[in-house]
Amino acid sequence: MGAEGSNLRVQGIHYHTSLKGRSMNSPILNLVAERIIVAVVTLLFVAFTIFFATEMLPGDVAEILLGQAATPEAVAGLRTAMNLDEPAVLRFMYWIGNLFTGDLGVSYVNKMPISDLIGGRLVNSLKLAGVTAAISVPIALTLGITAAILRGTIYDRIVSIITIAVISVPEFMVATLAVIVFAVYLGWLPALSMAHEVTSMGGLLKVFAMPVITLSFVISAQMIRMTRAAVLETLNTAYVEMALLKGASRRRMVLHHALPNALGPIVNAVALSLSYLLGGVIIVETIFNYPGIAKLMLDAVSTRDLPLIQSCAMIFCLGYLILITIADLVAIVSNPRLQ
Amino acid sequence: MSNLVEVRNLRVDAKTDSGRTVEIIRDVSFDIAEGEIVALIGESGSGKTTIALTLMGYTRPGCRIAGGKVTLSGREISNLPEHKRARRRGTEVSYVPQSAAASFNPAHKIMDQVVEVTKIHRLMPIDEARRKAVELFKALALPEPDTIGDRYPHQVSGGQLQRLSAAMALIGDPKLVIFDEPTTALDVTTQIEVLRAFKSVMKKGAIAGVYVSHDLAVVAQIADRIIVLKNGEIQEVGRTQDILHRPQHPYTRELLEAFEPAPHGRVVDRPVEPEKPLLVVKDIVAGYGRVDETGNPSVKVINKVSFELHRGKNLGIIGESGCGKSTLARVIAGILPAAQGDVLLEGKPLDRDLRRRSRNELRDLQIVFQSADTALNPAKSIADILARPLAFYHGMSGQRRDARIDQLLDMVHLPRSLRHRRPTELSGGQKQRINLARALAADAKLILCDEITSALDTVVAAAILELLKELQREHSLSYLFISHDLSTVRAICDEVVVMYAGEKIEQLSPDIMGSEAGHPYSRLLFSSVPKLDTGWLDGLEQDPHVLQAYSRR
The missing domain is CATH 3.40.50.300 (P-loop containing nucleotide triphosphate hydrolases)
Known part of the structure; x- marks a missing residue:
């Protein structure tokens, strides 16, 4: 066992020196650049997939727009006007080019610029996501870390049981229950969240309360479990035992010795959970009739508004990539071995 | 003079994965005097590390002290609640781990970890602790003692880390230091340097030590007395010289014999092979x-x-x-x-x-x-x-x-x-x-x-x-x-x-x-293998130039 350990150690040292030998201009910058390039390539790939997936939807856009009574000449005219008779690859190029200049195109359905359609909705969704994150992340991390500190106690068991219960219950159930309890029986909160009607701080709280509670339930459970698991895993290492043998308290062992080394997995779990707030909130937005971007996309699908669907999908993907890239960067920066 | 450590009828239980309880330490008693270095020798599973850790009032998860008592400078440690045991760890008794590479936290600088004991127990101001750490680095013959603490654990070699972990153990002025196979993971040429450093600081400070090892030759260089363990029981206790030269217990003799396997007997009448090599x-x-x-x-x-x-x-x-x-x-x-x-x-x-x-x-x-x-x-x-x-x-x-x-x-x-x-x-x-x-x-x-x-x-x-x-x-x-x-x-x-x-x-x-042997490196390598002789380390002389040339430490 000893000899094996030393082999591992030596390999580590070799690796380190080879890294050093390759580039003295900070390997951390290289890694960061690498992560960002990967993110951009992924985004292009997703754009490609979204475009051609919507292309493959059955039906001709011009025919749909003009309705069944349209003459073939009218359809052909519209196709030319919309560049629909050009090859798909070429249209993909136009679309990507326009995306980069910030031109998202025009809605097929109501002829409004898509940026106008999305703008307000995106702000609404970000507000909801922001408030949910601001509440659930600190609570989840605290619960996860304290559960790890108090492993095996009643407190730990209760936290574990509740998180499993919350994971197992679908969110529409939580949302519906919340409506029944708070809006119907108690009458404390409105059943629908009309964000634009808010004028006062109290009104804001009322409008956000139920969607935020529902979403927090859903995303916190995952974060609590991941945080607890990541901290517990590092608690089993030799350096934490060493800290114990130096006389450190359980609290110091967890916060000072285990947590910094568990940061990578925790940040990733947080990023994954938060990314759900952008795309996966359709159910919550629908139930509370909240005017967010997920609901906008749902409407776009039912009206076959392809440019709008494409733009929404791109925004979801961009949000996801930003979160994951930030998580990776935090993990890289927090690892002294890479500095 | 009373003994620094007294272990009486110590018994430790472990819970197996299947939930059974097995006794892994059975009725072990021994003493350690002030300033004395005692070795615990045994094969894997003999309970040597478990016993050493009980001196800190600690058992690994799944184990517990089931009976007997461990007394450290006149006060029992085995019956204290956890937070009172923690107060004595690092100050009265400290620990040098088997793998320093795994026992240093990769996220913190070495100096912060070395002086952590003084911080936990509020022993001295941080600047004083740092000065003291640098003194210890010098005493342990570490290179660049003034700046080595600013590095992260992955930036120094295994042999250096092992000595740094000794500095970490000594910073709180303990009366007893536990060395848990501290040189097992090291190369023989590095082991010599580390052993020498350990020996000199322990002698200088008249600190008592427990040296856990499976290697009799290493132990012979540093220990005053040896305790031979097997299956959680003491087989033989004696002064190092006696154990090496006048072993009483058959198991001790077996260990000594296994240390030096008989050289490969060459068959004399093996035909000279004209055929091509295999x-x-x-x-x-x-x-x-x-x-x-x-x-x-x-x-x-x-x-x-x-x-x-x-x-x-x-x-x-x-x-x-x-x-x-x-x-x-x-x-x-x-x-x-x-x-x-x-x-x-x-x-x-x-x-x-x-x-x-x-x-x-x-x-x-x-x-x-x-x-x-x-x-x-x-x-x-x-x-x-x-x-x-x-x-x-x-x-x-x-x-x-x-x-x-x-x-x-x-x-x-x-x-x-x-x-x-x-x-x-x-x-x-x-x-x-x-x-x-x-x-x-x-x-x-x-x-x-x-x-x-x-x-x-x-x-x-x-x-x-x-x-x-x-x-x-x-x-x-x-x-x-x-x-x-x-x-x-x-x-x-x-x-x-x-x-x-x-x-x-x-x-x-x-x-x-x-x-x-022809080549200087071969000579260095062969001469670095510890011998079953208490004076070997002190008498060993190696050419410093060769040592320098072939050290990638």
Whole structure:
């Protein structure tokens, strides 16, 4: 066992020196650049997939727009006007080019610029996501870390049981229950969240309360479990035992010795959970009739508004990539071995 | 004068995975005087680390002190609540771990971890603690004592980390320091330096110590008294000189005998072989990463190594960790294709890549890995593990195969009833025998043994070596024996290749593996192996220039 350990150690040292030998201009910058390039390539790939997936939807856009009574000449005219008779690859190029200049195109359905359609909705969704994150992340991390500190106690068991219960219950159930309890029986909160009607701080709280509670339930459970698991895993290492043998308290062992080394997995779990707030909130937005971007996309699908669907999908993907890239960067920066 | 440590009728229980409670320490009692260094010697599972940790009032998860008491400077520690035990850890009694590399937190700088004890127990202001740490770094002969603390653990070598962990243990001025196999993971040349540093600071401060080790020769250099343990019980206690020269207990004698296996007896009437060598390795260059157009890999591990091995003979390859000896075995086996050079088996060149070798070529050359734990599939029974090469190389099936499996188990001296067990149900020595039986199943001509005894206890390892010799006599095998342990190599090999930093330093007969060996590095290496002699370390003189030239520390 000893000899094996030393082999591992030596390999580590070799690796380190080879890294050093390759580039003295900070390997951390290289890694960061690498992560960002990967993110951009992924985004292009997703754009490609979204475009051609919507292309493959059955039906001709011009025919749909003009309705069944349209003459073939009218359809052909519209196709030319919309560049629909050009090859798909070429249209993909136009679309990507326009995306980069910030031109998202025009809605097929109501002829409004898509940026106008999305703008307000995106702000609404970000507000909801922001408030949910601001509440659930600190609570989840605290619960996860304290559960790890108090492993095996009643407190730990209760936290574990509740998180499993919350994971197992679908969110529409939580949302519906919340409506029944708070809006119907108690009458404390409105059943629908009309964000634009808010004028006062109290009104804001009322409008956000139920969607935020529902979403927090859903995303916190995952974060609590991941945080607890990541901290517990590092608690089993030799350096934490060493800290114990130096006389450190359980609290110091967890916060000072285990947590910094568990940061990578925790940040990733947080990023994954938060990314759900952008795309996966359709159910919550629908139930509370909240005017967010997920609901906008749902409407776009039912009206076959392809440019709008494409733009929404791109925004979801961009949000996801930003979160994951930030998580990776935090993990890289927090690892002294890479500095 | 009362004793610093008094252990009385100590019993420790452990809970197994199946929920059973087993007693792992049985009725152990001993004392340690002020300033005395006592060694706990025993094989893995003898309970030596468990006992040492109880002196800090600590048992590993799943274990608990079931009876007896541990008294440290007149006050019992075993009956205190956890937070009161914590108050005494680091200040009265401290710990130097087996693997400093794993015991330093990778996220914090070394200095912060060294002075952490003073911070936890509020012993002194931080600046004073730092000054004291630098003093300790100097006393432990660490390079750049003023700045080494500003580095992260991965930026210093293993030998340095081990000394830094001693500084970490000494900063709180403990009366007792526990050393838990602190040099086991180190190379022999590094071990000397670390042992010397430990010894001098302990003597200077008149600090008492508990030195946990399986290596009698190392312990002989540092301990005043030795406690011999087996299965959680004390076998013998005595002064170091007495244990080494006048052992009373049979188990102690067995340990001493296993320390120096009998040298390989050369058969005098072995015919001089005019035939071509069994294995020829010619100008091998190998490594990792992309191979450039001149045939050099970006990280070169093996550089122009050549040797020959004759039928029925054994060749040893020795060197310190990172010298490329295991990589060489992987290259010969074709697991890692060489970038340059040839491997010839019975005169026929083998393809560099294992995947392009014929089934017969694969059969003739088998490899046995260091860790049987990872080399044997835990989900398969022993019979399944041995059946596979029989079916693959010899197309055996049914009764013939079953009979052959029984034969193989006989050959490695294991009961036939083991065939239905799984690897996890076997001991380390048994697993290594199965590992060997699998290579035998192929009817190989040459077996590459990669550190196959390194993970085993000395007595078990000596038995495996005996088995290897016996198999060789009966089946005209040849071994390529890779090891960092010189006495093991001496016990089995006819010729020895010494490697350093990927290059072959020289090839010599193990008989002259002494002071007159040709190359300065070989001399350095051979002289660094601890001897069963209490004065060895103090009397050892090594050429500082050679030490400097061959230290990649």
